[in-house]
Amino acid sequence: MHADDFRHDNYGVVSGLRDGGYSDDMTLAAIAGAHKRLITSPPVAVFPHPIASDLTFSRYWNYLRKQTFVLESYISTVNWLMNRALFLTHFYLSWGFVAPYxxxxxxxxxxxxxxIKGYSYGETTCTSGGLLLAIWLAISTFTELLSMWNLTRIEVQLCNILSPEAPKLSLDYYNWSMIFVAMLVDNxxxxxxxxxxxxxxxxxxxxxxxxxxxGKIHK
Structure with missing residues (x-):
């Protein structure tokens, strides 16, 4: 899609974004798909989001509700179907991420x-297969956090290069154990x-x- 599509409200782009709620990326994708227009987006876009030190559960819950509320807004049947597909996919991936832990x-x-009770494995019906899976899960988690650390390192470098006048960012600000806990809670x-x-x-x-x-927003 081009700038003129927005200037002249071609395909209802501007009116759709104005009346369709706040899920602008999904709304735009639905309009582009319905009219066979091309849009691009990065395959991966993960950015750490700092939270307030005095954050309460009610404030966090309201923040999370905002992320899911926008998926209930839509401007067309295509937009509704895309939102439902994202809803089901996120449901599967979220609890699929938490369940192994x-x-x-x-x-x-x-x-x-x-x-603790002093039993041997031969005296129980327990097998060591579960512990082996838990060990593999721990290794996978470490690899995942290492990948996130590397991605964040690159993002921090880019931010420092693109905004030299701003205060320098540092990886020292991130508590990776808390980030992991936050991922579990959020998912x-x-x-x-x-x-x-x-x-x-x-x-x-x-x-x-x-x-x-x-699918439309009303105050």
Whole structure:
């Protein structure tokens, strides 16, 4: 799509973004797909997002609700189908990410229980397969965090190069153990938030109550 498409509201781009809610990327993708227009986006875009030190659960929940509420807005059937596909995909990936850690905790807890009570594996019906999977999960987690660290390192370098007048960013600001915990919490709560947004169709956004009706935003 070109700048003139926005200047002249071709294909309802501007009016669609104005009336369709806040999910601008999904709305634009739906319009482009419906009219066979080409848009591009980076395959990976992961940026650390700092949170306030005095963050409460209610404020965090409201922030998460905003991320899922926008997927309930749409301007066309194509937009609605894309949002539903993203909803189901995110649901599967989120709990698919969390579930292995829950199962690993069960295996580790069972092994600790056997060790504390002085049993041997031969005296129980427990096998070592679960612990091996937990070890592989730990290795995979370390690899994942190492990849995230490297990606963030490059992003920090780019920010420092592109904005030399701004205060220098540093990797020292990031607590990677807390980032990992935040990933688990966020992915566990995301599907719950998505269901909540789907059935409530309302949100308090910066002190303003918004309601959805047929995919459109109403204050």
């Amino acid at each position: 829950f199962m690993a905790m069960v295996h580790v807890a069972a092994a600790l229980q056997i060790y 566990f709560l995301y599907p719950i938030s998505a269901f909540w947004s789907h059935f409530s169709q309302t949100i308090n956004w910066s002190g303003i109550r918004y309601n959805l009706k047929n």
